[in-house]
Amino acid sequence: MSSPLNIPGASVAQLTAVKELQQDLTLTTAHLKAIVDGFMTSMDEGLEKDGCNLAMIPSYVKTRPMGDETGTYLALDLGGTNLRVCEVTLEGQSRFSIVQQKFTIPQDVKHSNARVFFDWIADCVSVFLTDHGKEPTASQGEVPLGFTFSFAVAQTSINRGTLIMWNKGFTVEGVVGRDVVLLLQDALRRKHLRVSVSALVNDTVGALMTSAYQHPSSLMGVIFGTGTNAAYYEKAGRIPKWIKSADGARDVADVDEMVINMEWGGFDNHKEVLPVTMFDNCVDRETQNPNKQVFEKMISGLYLGEVTRKVLLYLVDRRLLFRGLSSTELNEPYSFNTAYMSTIVADESADLEEVRYTLESVLLLPETTLTDRALVKAVCYMLGLRAARLSAAALASVLSVRLDLLRQDKVTIGIDGSMYEFYPNFEKFLREALVEIMGTELAGNVYTTLSKDGSGVGAAIVAMVADKQRKQAADHVHA
Structure with a gap:
């Protein structure tokens, strides 16, 4: 299997462009660790008060x-x-x-x-x-x-x-x-x-509950799909905004943990820590919610194809791709579906036939060369790899907050969503980055599992937990 960044027949200008993109899109271990630090700080801010980048919403699920x-x-x-x-x-x-x-x-x-x-x-x-x-x-x-x-x-x-x-x-x-x-x-x-x-x-709370019913060691429910978000068990004593509420004042002595819905798509909306490129800025600027959900726009299925499209058009405009020609289809915002990226990255054929089909029959581009196709594959590969590594940094942040659990035993993360389920090597890249950030031993205690349908099965399990909590509260009153 050749390297996804190997581009047969590429000119010096094309190879230089790929190298520049690689510099912009590569996340070093040091960078990942800096993102984790920023994430943990934002988590603490959100647990302290409302109105922060990370909303950190108490779910009131306490068992x-x-x-x-x-x-x-x-x-x-x-x-x-x-x-x-x-x-x-x-x-x-x-x-x-x-x-x-x-x-x-x-x-x-x-x-x-x-x-x-x-x-x-x-x-x-x-x-x-x-x-x-x-x-x-x-x-x-x-x-x-x-x-x-x-x-x-x-x-x-x-x-x-x-x-x-x-x-x-x-x-x-x-x-x-x-x-x-x-x-x-x-x-x-x-x-x-x-x-x-x-x-x-919330559907991430549901994903966590579905996972927890099947795996008692579950700590997080995560969605890596069209959008991205996560929920996890936080120590009750670390949620000042809940402790100050009427519910918290009443319950804090009896509650060990509560599930928090992070709304983590909003991490670093000020773009201080994330390695935002001109392509990310361009996509963000043209959305209905600029400077919001910045993290989500770098990793979720809804936006990843659009970031890729911007990179491809940048190469077209520099006459480094498709002989400088585009198509009406490729010029249309959001026409480059993230699912195309999965197909393209998975293509191991000598002529990159699947890539050809996507470009010529779906996006109706003029006849492409093998060099064109390899260049498109390289761009998709780099952006998918970046998304998986950013996702790992977000997971590592929550795991770092709950080292009390991770040091003792295995911890399970229930994950739902098309990026995790279908994107080639997403899980492999994610695990590799977790090892870089946390070390082999701690990362080895982390198990990921597909936790589908948090919004259906998970919601029913939350209804069961709510029932249980009400009965416990009633017993408490009568005791």
Whole structure:
């Protein structure tokens, strides 16, 4: 297998350009360690007070699932295009089963008002329960439901949270500033459904819970997909902003840990630590949220293809690629899908046939040479490698905060998302960088596992944990 940076037939100018790009996109071990230091400082700031680059949002999940819990729970996953209703049966022995149904959210519902919107959600729950013969009987009591709501919410307890703002094309009136759990619960009551909304869940918290139910050593739930984020178990005593809250003042003596939703895509929005290039700046400037989610824009699937496209056009404009010619398709923002990068990097054929297909048949570029194709592959390789190494620095930051666990035993990280699951060598590059940052011994205690569907299965497990916490609190009061 030849080196991905080997470019047959390249001119001196082309080789010089690749070397320059390599300098800009390479992360040394020292640089990775500096990013970890910056990350840990930002984590502490976010745990201290609101309004920082890392939001560090308390999830109010204060116990770990053991994997032996049993019961039936519902989960609702409200995303940008679909609503998913799931029934999850926890079977004990770290096993579960799931029945689910997807509903496409109609455009008019996305632009309706609170009553119409939440009544539509309750209708979907009703249809699911009827279709699957799952309607709870009076003797069963109410079925707990975990609600994954993928929008910005200010959470005040495990089942309370007000909407800060809509995005993803939603403009439902009368919801901003109101408690989404109460709005949903009212709609379920209007339908006479025996369902109680027991938890409001962020999908990374869900990914952690899914992993923890199967692997008790789980410390983090992470998403490396279209976007990126993470949640982890933080020591309760290290969360000053929670300790100062009413909930914290009441609970701090009895709670060892709490899951924190980091919102780590916002790390280093001031661009002080990250190795931001002109290509990253260009992509950032043209987004709807410039100087926000800067870290996410360097590693997530939504933006990685666009950064690559900017590099390719830079080479085209210098007449170092495709004889200086582009295509209408390549000129279109976000036309270079991150999935193309996976295909290109994985191409080991002598003529780089898959690369040719992507460039000539998908992006409709004029006939390419082997040198062109090898150059494109080199660019994709460098950007994918950088993304994996930046991701490792973020993981190492959290692991460094919980060395108390890592030094004792193995620690598991549950990861979901297309970059981790499908991008060639992403996991290998990530592990290599972890060893560089933390050393062989500590990195050897870190296990990564694919933890799919935090927003469905995970939300149901959070509903179970919420139930458990309520019972513990009630016992505490009666004790």
